[in-house]
Amino acid sequence: MKTLFSTRLSRHLRNMVKYLRLVFNDFFIFALMFLIGGLGYGYSIELQRLHANSWWAPLIVIVVAMISVQIGRLATLIESADSVFLLPREHDMHAYLVAGRRYSLWLAMVTQGLVWFVLLPFIRVTLTTNWMNIVGLLIIMVSQKDLILRRALANCYRYETPLIKRGWMIDWGWSLILFATAAYGGWVIAAGLAIAADLVFAVQTATTWAKHPIDWRAEIVREDSRMLSIYRFFNLFTDVPMLRGTIHRRSYLDGLFRRIPANQANTFRYLYARGLVRGTEFSGLIIRLTLIGLVILYFVRGLWLPVIFSALFVYLLGFQLLPYFSQFDDNVFTHIYPVANTEKLKNFQQVMRTILIVTGVLFVVMACIANLNWETPVVLTLVLGVEIWVMVQFYAPRRLARQKN
């Protein structure tokens, strides 16, 4: 069982490396260096403005530490077929899960170390404390993470104990107690508490797991959602074929479709609009790009910079939407409907136009807020209007026709 985990882990890591190589391309590393440099510089400037013994400084440390121990979920690498194929060896699965927890703990320890390292200067500046306390904080963070992962492992089994089933008690509640104790009561007590709780939990579950069946279904769902969030991150930079997204009913948005007439000419518009609103894949993309664009526009002032950024984001959005044209192609009915292909393209253009216009309007509104003049919004409206018209009317059909051949 341990070998099963290590084979899966090496396959998983190979897969991750493949994507990481795509993510950390030259351009991105360049941007990242600037980002880290800039953030580090900003941090150091901010630190100079702070002085020791602010009442809020320990609160910040508590919050940051609490959030950091939540980072890194239990990686089990369980697949949906396992509930059928590994079911006969359910008892041996413990070794597998323990191996998974060990791997997750290593990953989490790296994260804890990094967060702790970033916190160091802040603690040194704002709190009168000695090195022992700071090392103590790291000990608490790591042993609390150990406990959190222990609970996650126990949660793979069908325990009915609320402490195990409801994550917030240990993950957030106990973390709060620990870090608050460390900040106000002394780190020795807090570290002692953290290690003791971890040990008690370990001893408690060391034998009891055998009496509980594995909660296959819940664990498969959890692992799937964990992988999905990893892939979603990669998907920001490159195409991830495994990413299928999920469907939500979102009935509160049904009103949006009322404008689409129920006739044959709008068959695909009906389909495209609903798919877009209810699927997470493309709606997530649109929302992400629009939000990032809005944030950037808030900080970018002047006339041409906002125009260039908005035009770029609208282009990116339109470009990323193009694959949605063939979203339903693997459904045989889209081929056998007596609807002409030209109608399909026209419907796609209508949907694309609506989305780009909504985003464009939001960009113009944000430009108004950020600049408080009439020049930027007017120029922006003109530029975006032309851009959207060209993209929808000329660029999209050509690009889609080329893809087909």
Add this chain to the structure above:
Amino acid sequence: MTLEVSHVVGGYSQIPVLKDISFDVKDGELVGLIGLNGAGKSTTINHIIGLLTPFSGTISINGITIAENDQLYKQQIAYIPETPVLYPELTLREHIELTIMAYRLNQEEAWQKANELLKTFRLDNKLDWFPSNFSKGMRQKVMIVCAFITNANLFIIDEPFMGLDPLAKSDLLAEMDKKKRAGASILMTTHVLETAQQYCDRFVLLHDGQVRVEGTLKELHEAFPDSGESLNDIYLSLTKKAGQTE
């Protein structure tokens, strides 16, 4: 003559799966397309519904081929695939609406038919659910409802009885009978030979990409007098014979 398949050679890539097949389905007729796995049934269907283009030969529905007028050709077909194909993003109500839109059906008439069918197949309280989460049999019923609200001349039904409960099976047969009486033609593939023997007017026995024999049960008996009584017997002996001669 509703469907006419004549001298079709076709397949997915360069290698032909169908080797010069010809048969027809007349108005108001239920024809069973019978064959082993891999005999070419699905390939034949994919050619008829227009997913594949034949290398040679023609397929016409009421005299129209897909090359002449693809919208008019497609308008005449209703298709029920072997595995239910649904839009994960659409509710059951929206599947029906989309079908109404795509086939330019009269809203009121179509919904009236839909409501009757939904009631028959006990789906009438699930209109606002996502059918892609239904069980296999229930998804199959959604496909049946969407196909039977159309005014198609030709129904192509691939393995209709798989996963259906006995009640739904008999309801489906009743619906097929209704459509037949109204003059529509039905081409159905199936492995359930007893049912096929009972309900089909004619049979097309496909083996290894060729039409082995075509006709009514009586005609099959006459063609192969020593093969046995039931469709099952005739079919088994034919496929065995074919295996020996190869």
